[in-house]
Amino acid sequence: MKIYADSACDLPKTFYTENSVHLFPLRVELNGEEFDDIIGVEPEKIYEEIRAGKAPKTSQVSPELFLEAFEELAKSGEEGLYIAFSSALSGTYSTSMMIREQVLETYPDLKLTIIDTKCASIGYGLVVKEAVRLRDASYSFADVVKRSQFNAEHMEHLFTVEDLDFLARGGRVSKTSAFIGGLLNIKPLLHMEDGKLIPIEKLRGRKKVFKRILDIMEERGEHLAKQVIGISHGDDMEAAKEIKAMIVERFHPIGIEVHIVGSTIACHSGPGTIAIFFLNELFDEEQI
Numbered sequence: 172m173k174i175y176a177d178s179a180c181d182l183p184k185t186f187y188t189e190n191s192v193h194l195f196p197l198r199v200e201l202n203g204e205e206f207d208d209i210i211g212v213e214p215e216k217i218y219e220e221i222r223a224g225k226a227p228k229t230s231q232v233s234p235e236l237f238l239e240a241f242e243e244l245a246k247s248g249e250e251g252l253y254i255a256f257s258s259a260l261s262g263t264y265s266t267s268m269m270i271r272e273q274v275l276e277t278y279p280d281l282k283l284t285i286i287d288t289k290c291a292s293i294g295y296g297l298v299v300k301e302a303v304r305l306r307d308a309s310y311s312f313a314d315v316v317k318r319s320q321f322n323a324e325h326m327e328h329l330f331t332v333e334d335l336d337f338l339a340r341g342g343r344v345s346k347t348s349a350f351i352g353g354l355l356n357i358k359p360l361l362h363m364e365d366g367k368l369i370p371i372e373k374l375r376g377r378k379k380v381f382k383r384i385l386d387i388m389e390e391r392g393e394h395l396a397k398q399v400i401g402i403s404h405g406d407d408m409e410a411a412k413e414i415k416a417m418i419v420e421r422f423h424p425i426g427i428e429v430h431i432v433g434s435t436i437a438c439h440s441g442p443g444t445i446a447i448f449f450l451n452e453l454f455d456e457e458q459i
Contacts, residue, residue: 245278259366289366333443405444
């Protein structure tokens with residue numbers, strides 16, 4: 172069984188080689204040059220450039236990379252599972268589906284399932300990591316697909332940003348709201364709804380946002396003490412440590428994954444972003 176993921180899952184470079192996961196890098200354009208995410212540019216470099224006033228741009232995975240990988244899979248006769256970045260945030264998923272259909276014309280026996288996770292960052296990454304765990308535990312291909320689809324569907328995303336200007340650039344808030352919010356220290360709280368970023372509340376100050384995140388976790392999460400919680404941060408490890416301690420004290424999860432927001436998403440969320448990921452329903456093992 173071959174598992175594929177793209178760089179928007181924000182897992183570190185070593186994860187892919189150590190766990191035999193095929194990486195599809197999204198691309199980042201910086202100072203007139205284009206780089207493959209993770210492979211050609213580190214997130215810290217992107218944050219450095221953003222703080223210096225630069226505005227890096229992103230683009231989806233190259234179709235040629237999909238074509239090469241899917242043809243190789245078809246020739247091998249293996250089963251393949253591509254767990255993809257939210258289609259509402261990137262054209263990567265739709266391109267992969269198009270290339271899959273193209274390869275099927277030449278190789279009708281291609282065994283490839285593609286999942287639109289409607290997830291991002293470590294929320295997406297947690298879906299990938301669980302798929303790897305199941306594969307390595309010798310679960311069937313059908314069971315890995317079923318569990319991955321379930322986890323993607325039930326993955327909650329809660330996040331806040333340090334600078335509203337980045338959301339304004341993406342059309343998530345108006346430029347006027349971003350300016351006033353900056354003056355008043357207003358922090359937006361957002362979540363994912365059908366793969367899209369949706370603002371849900373505005374609070375003044377980071378501490379109030381963090382407390383509200385935990386309250387929503389309690390409202391939405393199921394058996395948080397039995398989960399691995401994800402935290403991603405926009406080059407702000409201190410803030411990540413702060414909210415991690417709050418989560419541990421309140422919910423006592425079995426584990427917490429903390430990772431930096433990768434280059435692709437960083438271009439749109441900016442430094443200081445904090446995001447929390449957890450499941451609102453746990454998979455019933457009796458279904459397998």
